[in-house]
Amino acid sequence: MGRFFDMDNPFFSFMGRIADLFLLNMLFLLSCVPAFAVFYVTTALKLPFLLCMALICLSTVLIGPAISALYYVSMKLIRKEESYLHKDFFHSFKQNLKQGAVIQLIIAVAAIILAWDIYIVRHMENPSNVLFVIFLIIAVILINIYIYVYPLQAKFFNSIRNTFQNALLMAIAHLPYTAVMFVVTLIPLFILLIPNARTQFLLIFIYLCIGPTLGIYAKSALFVKIFDKYIPKEEDAEEQPSEETDGTDGAAGAGDTDMIEAPDQTDASPEDQS
Secondary structure, X not given: OOOXXXXXXXXXXXXXXXXXXXXXXXXXXXXXXXXXXXXXXXXXXXXXXHHHHHHHHHHOOOHHHHHHHHHHHHHHXXXXXXXXXXXXXXXXXXXXXXXXXXXXXXXXXXXXXXXXXXXXXXXXXXXXXXXXXXXXXXXXXXXXXXXXXXXXXXXEOEOHHHHHHHHHHHHHHXXXXXXXXXXXXXXXXXHHOOOOHHHHHHHHHHXXXXXXXXXXXXXXXXXXHHHOOOXXXXXXXXXXXXXXXXXXXXXXXXXXXXXXXXXXXXXXXXHHHO
């Protein structure tokens, strides 16, 4: 009986981790409030379509830095490093605010344009299956870039262009991991396809409570394994100091050069990554 009440007991460790993820999820949902509010207002006011899309895109800019912060904290939890959840989250959010907002805006605009193209193709008088397949392939590529771009931003110093480039290269280089994370990312879509309204509502509620952070935590376990291959060991760094690259350009291609690991973001100044 004494072991059951031991705080190192697997049950208490598991429940403690669930509580951590729930707290992180609440912090993440706060960043989504502007997007939810703008979507509700634009829908209620029945504004022109293009204006609605523009406002929704702009309202999502805080989501990007929040996702980067989630990955930063989650990877520290996976590595069992000392972590102060809310402090680490907000420090990472602040440091990644500028780049994360731009990355999110780019992805949001690309996703809306692609969704509109697919809608047009499917509602043509003579729908083109070739165009539909092409757009689906582009959508898969965009989702895979989305999967990798935020953890890359959380872990490495880089320019926005190189971050996108490395996201694509790493998604291809680690295809088995990419396939698993692709399925995890599409779980919300699977929930929306459930025909039973009561079951769907219950699963949506559960997902909103912890789902986004739980998915990122699961993917972080894979990203830790992936990123370890690109972080030079301390011994190698000491033997070959001349091979370190300039922090201005950050990482080049994911397959040919070492990438510059960002220092602990709780200690770094926000200007270091701008």
